[in-house]
Amino acid sequence: MAHLEHVNITVSDPEKTAGMLAELFGWKTRWEGAAMDGAGYTMHVGSDDSYIAIYSGSDPEQTVPKADESYQTRGAMNHIGVVVDDLDGIEKKVIALGFRPTSHADYEPGRRFYFHDADGVEFEVISYA
Numbered sequence: 400m401a402h403l404e405h406v407n408i409t410v411s412d413p414e415k416t417a418g419m420l421a422e423l424f425g426w427k428t429r430w431e432g433a434a435m436d437g438a439g440y441t442m443h444v445g446s447d448d449s450y451i452a453i454y455s456g457s458d459p460e461q462t463v464p465k466a467d468e469s470y471q472t473r474g475a476m477n478h479i480g481v482v483v484d485d486l487d488g489i490e491k492k493v494i495a496l497g498f499r500p501t502s503h504a505d506y507e508p509g510r511r512f513y514f515h516d517a518d519g520v521e522f523e524v525i526s527y528a
Contacts, residue, residue, distance in 0.1 A: 407452035410518045413442045416453045420444045423492050478521035486526035
């Protein structure tokens with residue numbers, strides 16, 4: 400059976416994004432260093448078996464997408480879903496970090512909400528507990 404190992408996203412500040420993900424989800428930095436292109440910097444943040452590769456290129460003025468723009472762009476990433484045990488606890492952390500949870504929903508078999516980080520990356524936080 401195959402499993403997803405990682406996704407790779409472009410952000411403005413890999414260390415800031417890595418810190419946010421560690422704070423919210425208890426993840427660790429697995430690796431960091433120069434990106435393959437030699438122009439950027441990458442950090443791998445996650446658990447022992449999966450992670451998010453957080454890349455920052457050499458252009459600090461990279462554009463930030465408008466919310467929900469990705470859903471109308473072929474080939475774009477729409478959001479990253481993260482399963483947690485304590486949805487309410489994570490939502491409090493999201494708010495404390497200055498982000499706005501939206502689109503709360505209870506559905507079979509769980510509950511969820513979404514938020515956009517400072518770079519416009521959308522996260523879906525889900526609990527099946």
